[in-house]
Amino acid sequence: MSRSERLFDLLQLLRRHRHPVSGRVLADEIGVSLRTLYRDIAALQAQGATIEGEAGAGYVLRPGFLLPPLMFPPEEIEALVLGSRWVAGRADGRLAEAALSALARIGAVLPVELRAEMEASALFVAPGAPIPADSIDPALLRKAIRTERKLTLAYRDAGGVASERVVWPFALAFFDQVRLLIGWCELRGDFRSFRTDRIAKALLMEARYPARRAELIQRWKQAKHAAEAQKLDAC
Amino acid sequence: MSRSERLFDLLQLLRRHRHPVSGRVLADEIGVSLRTLYRDIAALQAQGATIEGEAGAGYVLRPGFLLPPLMFPPEEIEALVLGSRWVAGRADGRLAEAALSALARIGAVLPVELRAEMEASALFVAPGAPIPADSIDPALLRKAIRTERKLTLAYRDAGGVASERVVWPFALAFFDQVRLLIGWCELRGDFRSFRTDRIAKALLMEARYPARRAELIQRWKQAKHAAEAQKLDAC
DNA sequence: AGGCTGCTGCCATTATCCGGCAGTGGCGGA
């Protein structure tokens, strides 16, 4: 692989990682010595790329580099099409349409060969068992998450017990058969998940919840890990 | 100026000129011999650039090499991220990486607000039951499909019976737990599906199969519908 | 304090690049 080719690859590799990556890892992935990698990084920086390197951490590419990425390789087109097909088949109507529409938008900027690739893509998602329909509009849940606003839920749990509560929704998890809305429950003062097909009513409130979504997600993950650790301790 | 640096410059130079530019001019502007310029053009083309050169006219960079800025409504971003996450979690390594890489490419040409949207996306795919690992490289199967080439398969069916056959692969179907390679089987003279985790060996042959992929897919769908109709008749 | 990591200098080997030259073929204008 020639050097110039490598530089493009390296750039794309850096784009993929949001968190710092050590030079050693990058060097191995590209198949080059560490010394050469340092030289390559320097070369990219000389071209105007804002790559930050911190000792003890690794490299991060700050967005805003003037040179846009190269066109998608065929494998990436396949991946995008497959993913969108999954969404189109397994998500609710609005999101399914959005997936196809996004694909069309991407198709519009592809050169003809790749567009043909996209249209003739041979990776299919098999239709799975039917997903229990939601009685509420899933788009509303996503909107609440996106705008970080509170939600009043009428819910009935696995035992059939109904309740009404205010939650701060911050994530939606897609399982094979079920979708879970995850949020901070004001009623319980803790994180809770709600099967979307058991939500009887959902009301989007005006009030934004007093936390950032990303932060809630992080705290939730920590809480989950702590819970698992506790289980392990119990064994 | 090093070569790789020059290639970046050449790219920018071509981006600026919308009308054909002769090689002589480009060579002078970069400060390099004509012979070298031709080599540089070839190098860029080797990386996928669609640079068109016409005798008597000059060079033009056709769109489709660099990814132009893209714009999506938030819902479409969510759909793309969700789809890519599914691929990243449920497909084989190569394809999973391709999904993330494609996402990174898109992110690089997004306006900042949308980029933030993408990074903070709150739709997750729950990890499902572990998928039986393939003993062969799934990327090879996709390559065969993409290039419409024959494949020699060593296969053992549900009963454990081993066989070896030549197939014309044209599709890959993703089920929750299983992936099926679908193709025309020369041995049986009919369409057949193969669980990828039961393929012991796969050899990509030189020969292309004498049919178009799209056409095979169409014929296969018809055959499937016919089979289902027959079943219905039998009821 | 110690481990991880970024970063730089030096050097011999090696691979690549470069320019020049000659030749082919497509194109359009004289």
Next chain:
DNA sequence: TCCGCCACTGCCGGATAATGGCAGCAGCCT
């Protein structure tokens, strides 16, 4: 029809840059 322009390719010898290894220094985090 001829001629000039231009893209493109193959070849070659000399120039140049890239590469990897080693050694060493400096931040950062635990």
